[in-house]
Amino acid sequence: MADDTHHGLAAHEVVLLLQSDADRGLGPGEAERRLERFGPNVLPPATGGGLLWRVLRQFHHPLVYVLLVAGAITAALSAYVDSAVIFAVVLLNAVIGFVQESKAETALEGLRAMVRTTATVVRGGRERNVPSSELVPGDLVVVEAGGKVPADVRLVRASELRVDESALTGESVPVAKDETVLDLRTPVADRRNMLHSGTLVTSGRGAGIAVATGAETELGRIHRLVGAAERLATPLTVKLAAFSRILTVVILVLAAVTFAIGVVRGRGVVETFTSAVALAVGAIPEGLPAAVTITLAIGVARMARRRAVIRRMPAVETLGSTTVICSDKTGTLTENQMTVQTVWTPDDVFDVTGSGYGGDGALHDAAGAVATGGVHRALHWCLLAGAGCNDAVLVRGDGRWDLVGDPTEGAMLAVAGKGGLSAPAVTRRHPRVGTIPFSSERQYMATLHRDTDTGGHLVLAKGATERILGLCGAQMAADGGIRPLDPGAVLAAVEGLAASGLRVLATAALPSADPGAFTERQLPGTLVLTGLQAMLDPPRAGAAAAVSACRTAGITVKMITGDHAATAAAVAARIGLLDASGAREGQVLTGADLTALPDHAYPAAVDRARVFARVSPEQKLRLVQALQERGQVVAMTGDGVNDAPALRQANIGIAMGRGGTEVAKDAADMVLTDDDFATIEAAVEEGRGVFDNLTKFIVWTLPTNMGEGLVILVAILLGATLPILPTQILWINMTTAVALGLMLAFEPKEAGIMSRPPRDPARPLLTGALVVRILLVSALLVAGSWWLFTWERGTGASLPEARTAAVNLFVAVELFYLFSCRSLTRSAWRLGLFGNRWIIAGVITQTAGQLALTYLPAMNRLFDTAPVSGEAWLRILGIAALTALVVAADKRLRHQRL
Structure with a gap:
């Protein structure tokens, strides 16, 4: 039944097409046959590989291959403890990846849960309640206020029917529904004769024919988009994968060359193989996966303190790479609480302060004075009409005001409270005794009230300006006097406010x-016009500052919303996304505009535009894909079901914790607990800090790994004794990675981190300057360790003593170099010694470990070490200090940001 034309057909034509009855519905027998034919009204379960394949997929990574080889080699060398540590790191990473992937798949299950409800249907002329899963195309479905729509339904009858479609379309206010025939080209968000599965009926009652169930509904279409959206690798994982592939090749080549040279020089095969193994073990950065995991975990904790909950750990770093943020409007950039901004009366205009449904704020006249209805009688009656002719209720819970009812009516209650008219007081003084309810045809609501002070009655009304003008024969002056109606002035005021x-x-x-x-x-012609109330879902207090901060950081912000273009543009202008001429410059595009764009013009238009309004889920998805194809790293925010496909496709999907649907949260990588765009800017800052710290760790650890490998290679080339053994290399790598390198994960963010542009996605993990620095330190390590080893042997030291000195030299250089790596551009002296106290603790721990390795007999036997002299320690510290000075000189000479 995947037919998308029902909104363009008359109701009776839809009834005939689906062979149903607009009064009696389907017969029970026919319903059973159709259920067997079309299947249950549920979304299909997620599909994917089996459990074993999902587990094995976690090990499919070049760096993991390197670690597995390292684990096997260390096990072959009987270093079972070291081997166990390496395998434990691999297993931990696999478990984390498996759990994260499983959580991401629950987005599809969340969509399925949205259509599990009870449906009211008419079958054989009798109204009955059935599980929504038993609904079939052709069923006559009855809906009423408070119920959830169980399928896609073409209305045949509607009475005062309004539906909240925000989760599906992004529309910020409930939509009035009727059975009117529409143009076939009408987009989903404007199909007022259709009800869609998963949406909520806020008022009225209606009945219609189910035209689509299960996977064929609009919700089912979004389900397919979510399932098809590709979960992209993060910039860090992409760079690490490339880095790991290169590292793997280099290690294998060097190991093979080492083995070949040793054999050619006549050394024993076993001895040469041991040397090649030592080279491979030395070159593998065993601590890198643990460093990545722990650094990301620390980033997760820091972001949680700033109200951003990370669901997929690599998303921490992705934030730091973000070049474009595509933000939803309602609830993210705005409060998601309709607020009256201006009250117009025939004689005065009042500005309203405060936002949301709370009572904070006041009304101010043109002179800036606080205005109340006690002095301005037209204002009093305008506020009274908004509060009395009103079916909404404001309730306070969890420290905030929430609305039960229509957002526009909630705004009118809130502004009346700011003007001194609380809803309970209005109800007590003017109890309602009659109502002419709002309808899509009537376009107004009127209520009759008894005045407890006078015993008389009064009428209050609100609605569309044109319809209210038709009810009025006069207008009210500021002092309460009545004078002739001036429709031209009223319509001019409306035009200015709507603009x-x-x-x-x-x-x-x-x-x-x-x-x-x-x-x-x-009623027509008998009422007195009291004024106009102009409202908007206002921008969040920190939205403009956050957008400005993103711009300073080189991040482009785009608004993508299902709301109307004029509303979206107004909010965008208020937060600095658009200037006054933005719409004329093509910076505001609607879904219809995007559809009309030829393929060759699409990418340029997407880059130029800043606001995309009235867009469908498919268009949101395509926008994200178009930006990614142009090399952008895209963060996408959203709260509704319609946002889920784009959230899943984006490099990082960001859902709203308070107002977001469970579907959006499950599809996202990060959830904002305060639904505030400003939190995204804070999270980007944390993400940049995470990437900086990871880069610092890599720059710190690679010289040691390269130095260890090159020391072995030089020994083979010279036909000399190995200065360090494989077990000693493992000691250096594993202890320093934990005690020293991981301390860089706690390094505070550097100043100006949000003043620099985003990293170019094409930029390699290590820049040329950093590679030169790594090679420089590696060369110093090789030269220093060989000199020291040779010196110690020449002065009569035993082979274990000379090797112990070389091992301690490697650790001492790493220790001094660690302070330099706290910043890749600034001098270690400018940062101060105690800016990261974790490093001090790590240095003390590592020093204790090295003293134990050198002087404890048990450690001497285990690692083939021996005590060294005080003079040897002076030589070790001297070489380490010289290395630190060379690195500082390198930084000073370059004077460039790396």
Whole structure:
């Protein structure tokens, strides 16, 4: 039943097409046959590889291959403890990856849960409740306020029906529904004669024919998009994979060359093989996976303190690479609480401060003075009409005000409270005794109230300006006097307010009314216009500053929303995304505009535009893909079901913790607990710090690995004795990685981190300057260790003593070099010794370990070491200090950001 034309057909044509009955529905027998034919009304379960394949996939990575080889080699050398540590690191990474992948797949299950409900259907002329899974195409479905729509339904009857479609379309206010035939080209968000599975009925009642169930619904289409969206590798994992591949090749080549040279020079095969193994063990950075995991975990903890919860650990680093943020409007950049911004009366205009449904704020007249209804009578009646002619309720819970009802009515209650008219007081003084309810045809609501002070009655009304003007024969002055209606002035005021993206409702009243004349037929021409209330879902307090900070950091912010273009542009202008001429410059595009764009013009248009309004889930997904194809690292925010495919496709998907659907949260990599765009900017800052610290660790660890490998290679080339043994190399690598290198994960963020542009996605993990520095330190290690080893042997030291001195030299150089690596550009002296106290603790720990390795007999036997003299320690520290000075000189000479 994947037919997308039902909105363009008359209701009776849809009934005939689906062979149903608009009054009696399907017969029970026919419903059973269709259930067997079309299947249950559920979304299909997620598909994918089996459990074993998903487990094995976690080991498919070049760096993991290197570690597995390292583990096997160390096991072959009987270094079972070291081998166990390496295999434990591999297993830990695999478990983390498996768990994260499993959590990501629950997005599809969240979508399936949205359609599990109870449906009211008419079968054989009788209304009954059935599980929504038993609904079939052709069923006559009945919906009413508070219920969830169980399938895609073409309306045949509707009475005051309004539906909250925000989760599906991004529309910020409930949509009025009717059975009117629409143009076939009408987008999903504007199909007012259709109800869609998973949306919520907020008011009224309706009935319609189920035209699509299960996977054929709009929700099912989004389900397919979520399943098809590719979970992209993060910039870090991509760079590490490339780095690991190169490292693997280099290690294998060097090991093979070492073995070949040794054999050619006539050394024993076993001895030469042992040397080649020692080279491979030395060159493998065993601590790198642990460093990556722990550094990311620390980033997760830091972000959690800043109200950003990470669901996929690599997303921490991805934030630091972000070049474009595609943000949803409602609830992310805005409060998601409609707020009256301006109140217009025939004589005055009042600005309203404060946002949301709380009572903070006030009304100010043109002179800036606080205004109340006690002095401005037209203002009093305007606020009274908004609060009294109102079905919404504001409730306080969890430290915030929440709305039960329509957002526009909630805004009117809130502004009345700011003007001194609380909803309970209005109800007590003016209890309602009659109602003409709002409908899509009527476009207004009117209520009859009893005045407890006078015993008389009054009428209050609100609605679309044109319809309210039709009910009015006069307008109210500031002092409460009545004068002739000036429709031109009213419409001019509406036009000016609407041009700013404000939603405008008119209010009217009849202070002394005849209860018997309160009918829809008698009301026109009898009321008095009291004013206009112009409202908007206002930007969050920190949104403009956050957008500005992102711009300073070189990050482009784009708004992608299902709301109307005028509303989106108004919010964008207020937070600095657009200037006054933005719309004329093509910076605001609608879904229809995107559809009309030829393929060759699409990428350029997407780059140029800053606001995308009224877009469908497929268009959101395509926008993200188009940006990624142009080399951008895209962060996408969202809260609705319609955002889930794009959240899954983005390099990092960001969902809202308070107002977001479970589907959006499950599809995302990160959840904002405060739903605030400013938190994204803070998370980007943390992400950049994480990447910096990872780079610092790599720059710190590689010289040791290279130096160890080259020392072995030089020994083979010279036909000399190995200065260090494989077990000693493992000691150096594993202890220094834990006690020294991992301390860089706690390094504070450097100043100005958000003043520099994002990293170029094409930029390699290590720049040329950093590679030169790594080679420089490696060369110093090789030269220093050979000189020291030769010197110690020449002065009569035993072979274990000389090797112990060489081992301690490697560790001492790493220790001094660690302080230099706290910043890749700034001098270690400028950072201070105690800026990272974890490093001090690590230095003390490593020093204790080296003294134990050197002087404890048990350690001497285990690692073939021996005590060394005080003079040897002076030579070790001298070479380490010289290395630190050379690195400092290298930094000073370059004077460039790496």
